Amino acid sequence: MAEDAASRISAAAGIEPVLEAKGLSQGQIVRKRFLGHSGAIIGLVVFSFIFILAFTSVGFLGIPGWWKYTHEQVSPLVNDGAPTSSLWPLAWGEHPFGQDRIGRDLFAMTMRGAQQSITIMVVIGLLAGLIGVVVGAISGYFRGWSEAILMRLTDVIIIIPALLLAAVMAQLAGRRDQGSWFASFASTNGVLALGIFLGLISWVALARLMRGEFLSLREREFVDAARISGASNARIIFKHILPNAVGVLIVNITLTMSAAILTETALSYLGVGVHAPDTSLGLLISQNQQAFATRPWLFWYPGLFIVLICLSINFIGDGLRDAFDPRQKKFNAKKAKEHGGPAVQASSVTGLDGPEHEGFRSEAPADGPVDGTRGN
Amino acid sequence: MVTYIFRRLVTAALILLGASYFVYLLTAASGDPLEQFRANPSPQKQALMDARTELLQLDTPAPLRYFKWFGGAVQCVIPFANTCDLGKNIAGQPVTEALGNALIQTLTLVTGATVLAILIGITLGIVTALRQYSTLDYGVTFMAFLFFSLPIFWVAVLLKEFGAIGFNNFLRNPEVPLTVALGIGVVVGVVIAVAAGGPMKRRLLAGAVAFAFVTAVLIYFSATEWFKTPGLGPVVIAIAGTGIAFAVTLLSAGLKNRKALQSALISVGVGVVLYFLLQPLLNEATFLMIVLLAIVFVLIGMGIGYLVGGYDRGQSMRAAAITSFLVGFLILLDRYMQAWPTYFNNSRVRGRPIATIGATTPNIEGDFWVLSLDSFTHLILPTVALILISLASYTRFTRSSMLEIMNMDYIRTARAKGLSERTVVMRHAFRNALIPIATIVAFDIGALIGGAVITETVFSVRGMGFLFLDGIAHVDPNPVMGVFICVAITAMVFNLIADLAYSALDPRVRVKS
Numbered sequence: 001m002a003e004d005a006a007s008r009i010s011a012a013a014g015i016e017p018v019l020e021a022k023g024l025s026q027g028q029i030v031r032k033r034f035l036g037h038s039g040a041i042i043g044l045v046v047f048s049f050i051f052i053l054a055f056t057s058v059g060f061l062g063i064p065g066w067w068k069y070t071h072e073q074v075s076p077l078v079n080d081g082a083p084t085s086s087l088w089p090l091a092w093g094e095h096p097f098g099q100d101r102i103g104r105d106l107f108a109m110t111m112r113g114a115q116q117s118i119t120i121m122v123v124i125g126l127l128a129g130l131i132g133v134v135v136g137a138i139s140g141y142f143r144g145w146s147e148a149i150l151m152r153l154t155d156v157i158i159i160i161p162a163l164l165l166a167a168v169m170a171q172l173a174g175r176r177d178q179g180s181w182f183a184s185f186a187s188t189n190g191v192l193a194l195g196i197f198l199g200l201i202s203w204v205a206l207a208r209l210m211r212g213e214f215l216s217l218r219e220r221e222f223v224d225a226a227r228i229s230g231a232s233n234a235r236i237i238f239k240h241i242l243p244n245a246v247g248v249l250i251v252n253i254t255l256t257m258s259a260a261i262l263t264e265t266a267l268s269y270l271g272v273g274v275h276a277p278d279t280s281l282g283l284l285i286s287q288n289q290q291a292f293a294t295r296p297w298l299f300w301y302p303g304l305f306i307v308l309i310c311l312s313i314n315f316i317g318d319g320l321r322d323a324f325d326p327r328q329k330k331f332n333a334k335k336a337k338e339h340g341g342p343a344v345q346a347s348s349v350t351g352l353d354g355p356e357h358e359g360f361r362s363e364a365p366a367d368g369p370v371d372g373t374r375g376n
Numbered sequence: 377m378v379t380y381i382f383r384r385l386v387t388a389a390l391i392l393l394g395a396s397y398f399v400y401l402l403t404a405a406s407g408d409p410l411e412q413f414r415a416n417p418s419p420q421k422q423a424l425m426d427a428r429t430e431l432l433q434l435d436t437p438a439p440l441r442y443f444k445w446f447g448g449a450v451q452c453v454i455p456f457a458n459t460c461d462l463g464k465n466i467a468g469q470p471v472t473e474a475l476g477n478a479l480i481q482t483l484t485l486v487t488g489a490t491v492l493a494i495l496i497g498i499t500l501g502i503v504t505a506l507r508q509y510s511t512l513d514y515g516v517t518f519m520a521f522l523f524f525s526l527p528i529f530w531v532a533v534l535l536k537e538f539g540a541i542g543f544n545n546f547l548r549n550p551e552v553p554l555t556v557a558l559g560i561g562v563v564v565g566v567v568i569a570v571a572a573g574g575p576m577k578r579r580l581l582a583g584a585v586a587f588a589f590v591t592a593v594l595i596y597f598s599a600t601e602w603f604k605t606p607g608l609g610p611v612v613i614a615i616a617g618t619g620i621a622f623a624v625t626l627l628s629a630g631l632k633n634r635k636a637l638q639s640a641l642i643s644v645g646v647g648v649v650l651y652f653l654l655q656p657l658l659n660e661a662t663f664l665m666i667v668l669l670a671i672v673f674v675l676i677g678m679g680i681g682y683l684v685g686g687y688d689r690g691q692s693m694r695a696a697a698i699t700s701f702l703v704g705f706l707i708l709l710d711r712y713m714q715a716w717p718t719y720f721n722n723s724r725v726r727g728r729p730i731a732t733i734g735a736t737t738p739n740i741e742g743d744f745w746v747l748s749l750d751s752f753t754h755l756i757l758p759t760v761a762l763i764l765i766s767l768a769s770y771t772r773f774t775r776s777s778m779l780e781i782m783n784m785d786y787i788r789t790a791r792a793k794g795l796s797e798r799t800v801v802m803r804h805a806f807r808n809a810l811i812p813i814a815t816i817v818a819f820d821i822g823a824l825i826g827g828a829v830i831t832e833t834v835f836s837v838r839g840m841g842f843l844f845l846d847g848i849a850h851v852d853p854n855p856v857m858g859v860f861i862c863v864a865i866t867a868m869v870f871n872l873i874a875d876l877a878y879s880a881l882d883p884r885v886r887v888k889s
Contacts, residue, residue: 152387156395159864163829164399164856167848168406262527266830269529270845282527289533303530310525318521 040319127199136210247324254317404438463854482839489762501774550603561591635686647703673704715745822870
C-alpha cells in the first residue's frame with residue numbers, strides 16, 4: 001500500500017519512483033534505463049544495421065561478402081553511373097549507390113569505407129580506454145611521483161597535434177622499400193596502423209577523467225574498509241574502485257569513438273589518413289568533391305554514412321550517460337501529463353512552476369567533446 | 377596566488393620544452409626535404425640540394441638542429457629586443473613574417489564565427505533548459521547531435537554548392553515564386569509556433585502571425601527587386617528599433633520598469649534622428665570611425681538612461697545603452713545595404729557576390745564599404761560552417777549547466793520570495809550558469825589561434841592551419857614549430873586564465889598555492 005502511494009505521488013510529479021530499483025543489481029538498473037532511452041535504442045539499431053551491412057556485404061579479412069562487386073573492381077557504366085536504386089517501386093538494381101567516373105561500384109566503396117571507419121573507431125576506443133584506465137588508475141590511486149610523471153606526460157601529449165602524428169605515420173607507411181618492420185606493417189595494414197597511432201594519443205583526456213574518478217573514490221569509506229580487511233592494492237583497484245568508475249569510462253569511450261570517426265575522416269580528407277588504393281569515407285568525399293555538380297551521389301552517400309555512424313554513436317553515448325548516472329531521476333514527460341492534474345497544481349503553488357524543473361538530468365557538463373581531436 | 381601562477385608558468389614552460397622537442401623530431405622524421413630533387417635529372421641537381429641543405433641546415437642531425445632553432449626562438453622571450461628568430465621556411469622567408477600574416481587571416485576567419493557560436497549556443501541552451509522536454513528542446517537536442525556529427529569538409533562543400541552557387545544564381549534574377557514564399561512562410565511559422573511556448577492558442581497565433589508576415593515581406597521583396605537594391609530606411613529602423621527597445625527592456629529590466637522602457641524608446645528616437653545626420657559622415661567612413669561611433673552610441677544611450685533616471689538608474693542606463701548600440705548597428709547595416717549595388721556591379725565581382733574560396737577578391741578597388749562587403753561575402757560561408765559545427769557543444773553545455781542551476785535551493789528561495797520569473801532566470805540562474813561556460817569559452821579562445829585547419833583548407837584561406845599543413849607537406853620543421861609554439865602558448869595561457877577566472881567567479885573553488 002505504502003509503495004503504491006509513493007509511486008503514485010512521484011509519478012504524478014513526473015519522476016519515476018526510485019522504488020523500481022528494489023532488488024535489482026546495478027547492471028540491471030543500467031540496462032533497464034538504457035533500454036528505456038528511445039534515442040539510444042534507435043542509435044543502437046541503426047549502428048548495428050550499418051555494422052552488419054558493412055562487414056558482410058564486401059567481405060572482411062579475405063572472407064568474401066555477398067555483394068557482387070568489390071571496391072576496386074571496375075565494371076561498365078550502367079545508366080551513366082547514376083544510382084539504380086529507387087524507393088518506389090522499391091528496387092535495389094545493379095549499382096544501388098551509382099558508380100564513379102571509371103565505373104567502380106559506389107556501394108562497395110562506401111561499405112569498404114564504413115568498415116575502415118568502424119575498425120579505426122573500435123581500435124581507438126579500445127586502445128585509448130586501456131591506456132587511459134591504466135594511466136588514470138596508477139596516477140589517481142598511488143599519487144606521488146608516479147602521478148607527477150604520468151600527468152606531465154599527459155600534458156605533453158595533449159598539446160601535440162594529431163595531424164602531425166598522422167602525417168608522420170603516413171610518411172613512414174609510404175616508405176615500403178626501407179624494410180623496417182614498422183614500415184612493412186604500416187603499409188600492409190594501413191588502417192590498423194592509423195587506428196593504433198591515433199589511439200596512442202587520444203587516451204589523454206580519458207586518463208585525466210579516470211584520475212579524477214580514482215582520486216575521489218579512493219577517499220571513500222568502502223575503500224578504507226577493504227584496506228583494513230587486508231585487500232591488496234590490485235584488489236582494491238580492480239574489485240572496489242574500477243567497477244564504480246566504469247560508467248564514466250564507458251560513456252567517455254563512446255564519445256571518444258564518435259570523435260575518432262570524425263578525426264579519421266578529416267585526416268583521410270587531408271590526405272594523411274587512409275591512402276588509395278584502399279578507401280575510406282573521408283577519402284571518398286575528398287576524391288569526389290569536385291564532381292559534385294555532375295555526380296552528386298558520389299558525395300552524398302559517403303557523407304550520409306559518416307553522419308549516420310557518428311550520430312548513432314553519439315545517441316548511444318547519451319543513453320549510456322543517462323543510464324549510468326546514479327543521481328539521475330528519470331523524468332518522464334508523458335507520465336507527468338497523464339497523471340498531471342492536481343499534483344502539478346500543488347507543486348506550482350509551492351512556487352515550483354510546473355513539472356519542468358523537477359526533471360533532474362545531471363549531465364556532467366564536461367562530458368561534451370572529450371578531447372581536442374575533433375577537426376574543424 | 378602569485379606562487380600558484382608562478383608554479384603553473386614554470387610547469388608550462390617545461391611542458392612546452394618537452395613537447396616542442398618531440399614535435400621537432402617528428403616533423404623532421406616525417407620525410408625527406410630533398411626528395412623533390414633526388415629524381416631530378418637536371419645538371420644543377422647537386423647545387424639545388426646544397427642550397428636547400430644550407431638553408432635548412434640539414435647537415436646537422438635533427439636532435440641537435442632543434443637546439444639551434446631553440447637558440448633563435450628563445451630570443452623572442454626577451455622583451456623589446458626585436459631579435460625574434462624562428463628560422464626560415466623552405467622558400468627562405470622568415471617564419472615570424474609568415475606567422476604574422478597567417479595570424480591575421482586566421483583571426484578574421486575564426487573570431488566572428490566563435491563569438492556568434494557562443495552567443496547563439498548560450499541562448500539556445502538557456503531556452504531549451506527553460507523548456508525542458510518540450511518539442512523545442514527535443515528539436516534543438518537532435519539538431520545539436522546532428523551538427524556535432526557532421527564532418528566539416530562535407531558541410532563546407534554543401535555550403536559552397538547551395539549557399540554560394542545557388543544563392544548567386546538566385547541573385548541574378550531575384551524573384552521569389554509565390555509557392556516558395558508560402559513554403560518559407562510555413563516553415564518559419566512552424567518554427568515560431570514550436571518556439572513560442574505556452575498554451576496551444578498562443579502558439580498557433582504566433583505561428584500564424586509569423587507566417588503572414590514572412591510571406592508578405594517575401595512577396596513585397598520579390599515585387600520590388602529588393603535583393604538587388606536592399607536597404608532598410610528610417611521607417612524600418614524606427615519600427616525595428618521600437619521592437620528592440622521592448623525586447624531589451626523586457627530582458628534587462630522588465631517591462632514594469634517604465635523609466636527603463638522610456639529611456640530605451642528615447643534612444644531609438646535619437647538613433648533615427650542620428651540616422652539622417654550621420655549619412656554624409658558615413659560616406660567617408662573608416663574602420664576607426666565605425667568603432668568610435670559605436671562607442672558614441674553606447675555613451676548616448678547611457679546618457680539618456682542617466683537623465684531619465686527612475687528608481688533604478690543603472691537599469692535604465694543599461695537598457696538604453698544596449699538599445700542604442702543595436703540601433704547603431706541597424707544604421708550600419710543600412711549603410712552596407714546602400715553600398716550593395718555598387719559592390720554587386722563591381723567589375724571584379726560581376727554579379728556573383730558570395731565567394732567560395734580565398735579571403736578577398738583579387739585586385740578589387742573601392743571605398744571602405746565595398747572592401748568590407750567584399751571580406752564579408754568571403755567570410756560568410758566559412759563562418760556558417762564553423763558556427764554549425766561548434767554550436768552543438770555550447771548548446772548542450774549551457775543546457776545542462778542551466779538545468780543544474782535551476783534545481784538549486786537558492787532558485788527555490790528566490791521564487792519563494794515572490795520574485796518574477798524574469799528576475800529568477802536572468803539574475804539568479806543565468807549568471808551562475810555562465811560560470812562553467814566561462815571556462816570552456818576561455819579554452820576555445822585559446823584554441824582560436826590554431827585556426828581551423830580543415831575549414832582553411834576547404835575555403836583556401838592562408839591562415840595558421842594552412843601554414844601548418846604546408847609545413848608538414850614539405851617536411852619543413854620551422855613553420856610547423858612556429859605555429860605549434862603560438863598555439864601551445866596561447867592554449868596554456870588561456871588554460872591558466874580559465875582556472876583563475878573560475879576561482880574568481882566561484883568563491884567556493886580555490887586555487888591551491
